[in-house]
Amino acid sequence: MRLRILLADDHEIVRRGLRALLEKHEGWEVCGEASDGREAIDKALQLNPDVIIVDVGMPNLNGLDTTRQLLQHDPHFKVIVLTITDSDQVIREALDAGARGFVLKSDAARDLVSAVEALQNKRMFFTPRVNDLVLAGFLEKGQTVARNETPKLPTLTAREREITQLLAEGNSSKEVASLLNLSTKTVETHRSNIMRKLSFHSIRDLVVYAIKNNLIQIELPPPKTPAGPTAA
Amino acid sequence: MTIRILLVDDHPIVRQGLKTLLEGHSEWEVIGEASDGAEAIEKAKDLHPDVMVLDVTMPRMNGLEACRLLRRQAPGLEILFVTQHDSPQMMREALDAGARGYVVKSNAARDLLAAVEAVSQHRVFTALHGRTVPELT
Numbered sequence: 001m002r003l004r005i006l007l008a009d010d011h012e013i014v015r016r017g018l019r020a021l022l023e024k025h026e027g028w029e030v031c032g033e034a035s036d037g038r039e040a041i042d043k044a045l046q047l048n049p050d051v052i053i054v055d056v057g058m059p060n061l062n063g064l065d066t067t068r069q070l071l072q073h074d075p076h077f078k079v080i081v082l083t084i085t086d087s088d089q090v091i092r093e094a095l096d097a098g099a100r101g102f103v104l105k106s107d108a109a110r111d112l113v114s115a116v117e118a119l120q121n122k123r124m125f126f127t128p129r130v131n132d133l134v135l136a137g138f139l140e141k142g143q144t145v146a147r148n149e150t151p152k153l154p155t156l157t158a159r160e161r162e163i164t165q166l167l168a169e170g171n172s173s174k175e176v177a178s179l180l181n182l183s184t185k186t187v188e189t190h191r192s193n194i195m196r197k198l199s200f201h202s203i204r205d206l207v208v209y210a211i212k213n214n215l216i217q218i219e220l221p222p223p224k225t226p227a228g229p230t231a232a
Numbered sequence: 233m234t235i236r237i238l239l240v241d242d243h244p245i246v247r248q249g250l251k252t253l254l255e256g257h258s259e260w261e262v263i264g265e266a267s268d269g270a271e272a273i274e275k276a277k278d279l280h281p282d283v284m285v286l287d288v289t290m291p292r293m294n295g296l297e298a299c300r301l302l303r304r305q306a307p308g309l310e311i312l313f314v315t316q317h318d319s320p321q322m323m324r325e326a327l328d329a330g331a332r333g334y335v336v337k338s339n340a341a342r343d344l345l346a347a348v349e350a351v352s353q354h355r356v357f358t359a360l361h362g363r364t365v366p367e368l369t
Binding site (some may be wrong): 010011013019105112 | 248249338
């Protein structure tokens with residue numbers, strides 16, 4: 001399936017490496033390159049790529065702010081964030097900014113193709129090292145919320161779960177309405193109810209809920225060959 | 233005569249980018265890759281490259297350490313650093329460690345070919361951000 005990719009990284013040598021990796025995949029084309037965040041936004045608006053790969057550490061406008069601005073311009077943009085650090089804060093910020101993929105630069109040769117494939121199939125992708133941090137961090141947060149608020153989180157109706165999944169997959173309320181043959185107003189009412197029922201404050205909370213409850217899948221690369229005995 | 237090049241960097245994507253650049257030159261051949269200083273030394277022993285393109289910051293053994301050991305082990309090998317460290321002090325350390333070339337990653341696409349050309353002819357090539365300073369020994 002044909003896919004057009006925009007690359008944003010301040011190092012030309014990295015962009016060349018990414019291009020060589022991605023263009024080996026049949027049907028994928030790097031339609032443009034940018035060396036900073038502002039150029040990335042200009043090119044994205046001009047070229048309308050299917051996937052945008054954004055380095056976090058760019059000068060002038062960093063990758064996280066670039067992601068936020070891209071999605072403000074057009075919430076349909078699908079962004080994979082590339083980073084050298086996997087700190088909890090960067091992960092949260094990337095999710096908050098609306099990134100749908102998170103790949104460590106050191107693992108890019110192994111994971112980037114899987115990440116692009118995941119986004120192509122409307123799924124999210126996190127490098128495995130990030131997955132553990134994300135899930136552990138958010139699981140802990142979820143438990144704290146549960147303890148402090150209601151003893152048991154209310155369940156969603158089937159329709160609400162359906163809408164939660166579609167929203168977590170990156171669809172707008174209007175698109176959800178179109179997919180489910182409902183009015184946009186109805187979807188927005190459901191969306192408000194979902195956010196209120198589960199005490200969500202942002203789309204990120206909704207995405208985490210969807211992951212934890214298997215409404216959406218995180219793509220994982222194939223497991224590495226087994227190592228030695230596991231630590232105690 | 234073919235120049236045989238060994239690429240050493242802990243990021244496979246960077247190695248791929250370097251390889252793509254170098255493969256454009258018909259008389260150069262990338263004969264192998266390594267992801268840290270220790271592996272670089274092993275591969276240098278087995279493959280006998282003419283030029284090693286080497287990163288500074290790597291796990292297990294960094295590039296400067298590897299460079300010092302290689303100077304003794306393989307005196308004919310020319311070493312070119314391609315690194316994030318845009319610093320005259322680091323560059324001085326690299327040259328003292330026995331490297332013949334030093335370029336900064338942000339300008340690697342611009343400087344790499346000239347740098348490999350120079351060091352393969354045993355000439356010094358150094359280029360920090362913003363300026364290219366090829367020097368003859």
